[in-house]
Amino acid sequence: MTIRVQFWSYFKDLSGCAETTEQLPPGATIDQLLKNLYARFPKLSAMQNSTLIAVGLEYQGRSYLLNEGDEVSLFPPVQGG
Amino acid sequence: MTIRVQFWSYFKDLSGCAETTEQLPPGATIDQLLKNLYARFPKLSAMQNSTLIAVGLEYQGRSYLLNEGDEVSLFPPVQGG
Amino acid sequence: MHRLVTLTRDPIFDSAYISQRSMSATMGAAVSFSGVVRGHENGEAITAIEYEANEPMALHQFDILLDLIEEQWPMIETVRIVHRLGKVPVGEPSLWLEIIAPHRAEAFASGQFLIDEMKKSVPIWKKMIG
Amino acid sequence: MHRLVTLTRDPIFDSAYISQRSMSATMGAAVSFSGVVRGHENGEAITAIEYEANEPMALHQFDILLDLIEEQWPMIETVRIVHRLGKVPVGEPSLWLEIIAPHRAEAFASGQFLIDEMKKSVPIWKKMIG
Numbered sequence: 536m537t538i539r540v541q542f543w544s545y546f547k548d549l550s551g552c553a554e555t556t557e558q559l560p561p562g563a564t565i566d567q568l569l570k571n572l573y574a575r576f577p578k579l580s581a582m583q584n585s586t587l588i589a590v591g592l593e594y595q596g597r598s599y600l601l602n603e604g605d606e607v608s609l610f611p612p613v614q615g616g
Numbered sequence: 617m618t619i620r621v622q623f624w625s626y627f628k629d630l631s632g633c634a635e636t637t638e639q640l641p642p643g644a645t646i647d648q649l650l651k652n653l654y655a656r657f658p659k660l661s662a663m664q665n666s667t668l669i670a671v672g673l674e675y676q677g678r679s680y681l682l683n684e685g686d687e688v689s690l691f692p693p694v695q696g697g
Numbered sequence: 698m699h700r701l702v703t704l705t706r707d708p709i710f711d712s713a714y715i716s717q718r719s720m721s722a723t724m725g726a727a728v729s730f731s732g733v734v735r736g737h738e739n740g741e742a743i744t745a746i747e748y749e750a751n752e753p754m755a756l757h758q759f760d761i762l763l764d765l766i767e768e769q770w771p772m773i774e775t776v777r778i779v780h781r782l783g784k785v786p787v788g789e790p791s792l793w794l795e796i797i798a799p800h801r802a803e804a805f806a807s808g809q810f811l812i813d814e815m816k817k818s819v820p821i822w823k824k825m826i827g
Numbered sequence: 828m829h830r831l832v833t834l835t836r837d838p839i840f841d842s843a844y845i846s847q848r849s850m851s852a853t854m855g856a857a858v859s860f861s862g863v864v865r866g867h868e869n870g871e872a873i874t875a876i877e878y879e880a881n882e883p884m885a886l887h888q889f890d891i892l893l894d895l896i897e898e899q900w901p902m903i904e905t906v907r908i909v910h911r912l913g914k915v916p917v918g919e920p921s922l923w924l925e926i927i928a929p930h931r932a933e934a935f936a937s938g939q940f941l942i943d944e945m946k947k948s949v950p951i952w953k954k955m956i957g
Contacts, residue, residue, distance in 0.1 A: 543881055544952035589950070592887035608881055608950070615878070615885075615910060615951030616862050616922045616942055624751055625822035670820070673757035689751055689820070696748070696755075696780060696821030697732050697792045697812055712846035722866030722917050728938075729859050730931065736852030787852050801860065801942060808858075809935050 536561055536603040538568060542579075543610035546586075549578040559601060565590075566597040568607065585612055617642055617684040619649060624691035627667075630659040640682060646671075647678040649688065666693055698767045699775040702759045704752055706783040709790040714777065724774050724797050728804040730812065732792035734785050743825045745786045751820040755780070758819045762811060769810075770803045776811070780821060828897045829905040832889045834882055836913040839920040844907065854904050854927050858934040860942065862922035864915050873955045875916045881950040885910075888949045892941060899940075900933045906941070910951060 541554045550572075557571050565588055573580035588595055589608040601607075622635045631653075638652050646669055654661035669676055670689040682688075711731050718727060734746050763776055775797040785791045794811060798804040815821075841861050848857060864876050893906055905927040915921045924941060928934040945951075 541881075543950065544879060544954075587950075589881075589884055592884045594948070608884065610881070610950060611952065613946065613948065613950050614953045615880075615949050616946050622751075624820065625749060625824075668820075670751075670754055673754045675818070689754065691751070691820060692822065694816065694818065694820050695823045696750075696819050697816050712842040715845055716842035720863060720918065725863050725865040727861040727863065730934075731857040732931065733850060733855050733857065735855040735929070788850065799865070801862065801939075804860075805935060805939050809931075812931060 536563070536601070538601055538605055538607055540568070540572065540607045540609060543608060546579065546582070546610055549582065550576040561603075563601050564597065565595060565599045565601065565607065568601060569597065572609075579609070582611060586610070587612065617644070617682065619682055619686055619688055621649070621653065621688045621690060624689060627660065627663070627691055630663065631657040644682050645678065646676060646680045646682065646688065649682060650678065653690075660690070663692060667691070668693065698763070698773055700760070700763050701775075701777040702756055702763075703779045704750055704755060704782055705779060706781065709779050709781050709793045711790060711793045714779065714793060714795065718795070718797070719775075720797050721774060723799055725799055726801040726804040727795060727797050728801070728808045729793065729795040730808055731790040732812075733790050734787050736787045738825050741825065741827070743787065743827060745784045745826040746791065747784045747824045747826055748780070748782045748791060749822050749824070750780070750782050752782075754820050759815065762814050762818065765814070766807050766811060770798065770807045773798045773803060773807060776807075778811070780819075782821075784826060828893070828903055830890070830893050831905075831907040832886055832893075833909045834880055834885060834912055835909060836911070839909050839911050839923045841920060841923045844909065844923060844925065848925070848927070849905075850927050851904060853929055855929055856931040856934040857925060857927050858931070858938045859923065859925040860938055861920040862942075863920050864917050866917045868955050871955065871957070873917065873957055875914045875956040876921065877914045877954045877956055878910070878912045878921060879952050879954070880910070880912050882912075884950050889945065892944050892948065895944070896937050896941060900928065900937045903928045903933060903937060906937075908941070910949075912951075914956060
């Protein structure tokens with residue numbers, strides 16, 4: 536399945552792009568997606584412990600089961616206000 | 617000595633006046649002033665436990681020693697805002 | 698700390714007060730509060746509240762509270778307080794205040810402190826108008 | 828509860844928002860907060876902060892927080908939130924919010940809750956402009 540990934544804030548600088556796609560087998564989790572992304576974008580992996588993950592408009596954890604068409608957002612801690 | 621007394625809020629209704637004066641011997645306290653006032657204005661004495669007392673612009677307690685020229689304010693709990 | 702304490706018989710236009718606000722570049726938070734007369738008081742319908750103050754004493758007691766605020770939150774830049782006196786119709790503010798501080802925590806905390814304390818010590822009284 | 832959440836690239840004129848306020852006769856308190864860009868951030872002088880948002884998600888996450896507020900303080904009548912995006916110069920508000928409630932305690936508490944929580948969950952980020 537194809538998963539679209541968007542990067543936000545300085546994660547765009549770390550990955551060098553605003554968005555990308557990943558091919559994953561059915562039943563893959565966010566954890567597997569992250570492993571693939573960290574292989575492609577090593578600078579992102581340094582931020583592992585402060586990475587927030589959303590699918591669509593909702594926050595999700597690493598064990599979330601991805602579905603075809605999911606749009607994943609990865610970003611650093613938020614800083615509004 | 618002559619002490620001027622002002623009543624505020626519904627204490628004016630209880631006493632029937634906005635201000636009065638009391639003659640007191642030198643060394644008199646607010647407590648003595650109140651006794652005299654309660655004799656003249658019995659309705660005020662019902663409010664004894666919720667009477668606030670100021671001399672000039674400052675709150676004072678019942679044992680405050682009055683001085684010639686002091687202006688005393690008596691009023692119920694405040695309710696601003 | 699800048700202090701502006703006003704007792705007035707005129708309506709309070711809080712948007713006008715806010716448009717006059719000035720903050721220096723080290724200040725990051727402005728909290729303002731409007732206390733508005735409600736249509737019921739203790740279960741009874743009212744049309745207005747009439748506020749009476751011992752004005753010189755009220756100004757002095759506000760000043761004492763502002764001293765306490767300055768001591769407890771020395772970084773606060775400005776506190777403005779406006780209390781309306783006389784008849785205030787339902788729906789109109791009787792009290793407006795604003796705190797300008799470096800951070801929101803001290804602005805919120807000092808604003809609540811100021812209102813809580815003024816309701817104990819500032820000689821202003823109300824009378825319900827049916 | 829009325830909810831108005833706005834993400835805008837235009838300057839925030841809080842006095843204009845306040846002059847548009849409407850409160851029903853059971854509401855006695857309006858608390859408003861302006862968060863203003865300061866001239867220093869982490870000890871470094873800056874001229875502006877550039878705000879970026881994941882806009883649809885930010886609006887949704889604000890809505891989740893407003894659900895929580897509605898649950899915890901069911902008497903609140905209105906919450907308005909305006910967050911500016913793009914470059915916000917020092918001295919200008921990046922955030923404005925207002926809570927209208929029957930009493931001041933719930934207006935202050937929910938306002939603080941809203942700001943604390945949005946800083947954890949609403950996807951908005953800043954970049955200092957030197």
